[in-house]
Amino acid sequence: MTYAISITQKGQFTLPKAVRDALDITTPDQVDLTFNTKTKSIRFSKTPTFAELGGFINKKTKKPIKNAVQMRKIMENDYSRN
Secondary structure, three states: OOOOOOOOOOOOOOOOHHHHHHHOOOOOOOEEEEEEOOOOEEEEEEOOOOHHHOOOEOOOOOOEOOOHHHHHHHHHHHOOOO
8 A cells, every 4th residue: 555644844754544554553663664765765664572572492491582571681691792
């Protein structure tokens, strides 16, 4: 589908409700915007939340990461701080 969208003086625009509904975007979600300079086109996708990333796999145990506490422990054990 194609939508004509007005741009404000500040460079802002509103995603049409049909687009927000199709992408399941609600407040306070974020959107990734990809711009292609060759085709001068823009692509939107919903930025996944941490909860939506909950199925990621722990590389060592091969089990799903279930929550932020478990993710933090993995990060602290596997990655050094510089």
